Amino acid sequence: MTVSPALEPAARPVRTALRRRYLMCRPEHFAVTYAINPWMDPGAGADAARAVEQWEALRAAYLGLGHEVSLIDPIPGLPDMVFAANGALVVGGRVYGARFTHPERAAEGPAYMEWLRGDGFTDTLEGLHTNEGEGDFLTLDHVILAGTGFRTDLAAHQEAQEFLGRPVVTLRLVDPRFYHLDTALFPLDGGNVAYYPGAFSPGSRAVLERLFPDALLAGEADAAVLGLNAVSDGRNVVVNAEATGLIATLDAHGYTPVPVDLSELRKAGGGPKCCTLELRPAA
Template identity: 60%
Template sequence: MTVADVRGLGSLDQTGGLTTLPVPSAPAEPRLPRARRYLMCPPEYFEVAYAINPWMDPDVAVDRTEAMRQWQELRAVYERLGHTVEVINPEPGLPDMVFAANSGTVVDGRVLGARFRAPERAAEAEHYRRWFLENGFRDVIMPACTNEAEGDFTWTGSLLLAGTGFRTDPAAHGEAQEALGVPVVSLRLVDPRYYHLDVALFVLAEAGLGRTPLVAYLPSAFSPGSREVLGRLFPDAILASEQDAACLGLNAVSDGRHVVLPTEATGLGAQVAERGFEPVFVDVGELRKSGGGPKCCTMELRS
């Protein structure tokens, strides 16, 4: 399915408004959004100055003005959906600080900070730690093990899914359980393109009121054992196509009804619409040059 096909199904607003697909049929249960609180960092100093993942090529030019426009529109989408967006000031010399999801995991007001594997990003963790302390978070723990926060930690409402294989140390999974006081399920990533869990899997609807969470993921991004675990935990999961994963379609953000995802992920958008969600497409083409999408730019502050 192309973007043109989606335009025929519903509306693809080119003027900055929300872009949604209609729900083709009533779901078994209503999809109810929940107001969220997010932390974002503007890409004031964004550039691809080094290569620490397969998406990054320092020889490819970056349009910082366009990256800022895309970031501002993403923020505006969240606000139009009724969510609160907090902003941390960017720091010179930290071009990837825009990817806020990598610098903290917050569950029930508890914060586990980050410890980056790449030295180029190491300083980001301290800036975010200070932001938490200056903004009322008192239960802030900085990790001893390498952990790239919501890049590899995904909260389902009942379990913390924890990725490893490329960035986050397996020992960080146990550290997260102790720091956050929630059960952790380890998942091994095996495809270098999907080096973080948040580019291979996302949560559409969290657990609650006796319901199990619903997720979407790319099976080939995971080891055989991890695929079995995912199949047992989430038998009704949406299985994404390689095409949608390759445009970082799984680097998406859901509030329980609205699903914010890249404009190119039209097949995935149709799949989530079939389950009663409303896809909201955003352009993140410039930010993707560093391997980032909507989720990478978005840390959730769960109180």
């Protein structure tokens, strides 16, 4: 297993938390009735009541950290709508709308776009190319990292760059367990990331090494419980509790892990980040 070495106590930087605004969707209609990723097994099903309980704990964690959480109403017949991150990409007050790969989720894109417009986000673009929002677009201070290989089209990376006016760097995913970028990588802050190297093509690993020489590297065991599907505010990292190695690495580097149990939602391939769409206002 590859993990980043711990820093000596005197070398650990002081991490700064930034207050964020998130959009979430209560999993009232959560179920696993189809299989569109390797995590989903309709035969095994899922416990919707337990999913709601775990989701409420995630929401409470965000509120306890001082973040703002807005809610979109769940829609019957859309069991994956709980995964709000996939619904759009919101950067600098602009909304790049999702266009889902699978028909089972197609109605989620318009639903999220309607909510965002109603909330005052009027500078919007409904994507012409297949993209799954923050599932495959992760925003840092000076660059947007964009995943492709399983869901989001390469053309969507160019479309997002033109609309948002931010540099977009393409990363190719090669392991079907990590079908979205946010299952294999998360921003630690505005300038650094944590990721699992095995999820990426050799060229994409080289790009990540060049862009983020001080990145935290996770091992396969932590990646396999969706430990990289985490949410950081710059200091506090909300992370799946089973990712014990990653949690120890974060702690050793001056971050404050906030473990949560989203094992029920993981049956559909989601974790903390999947449930969380960040609403970034205009600068």
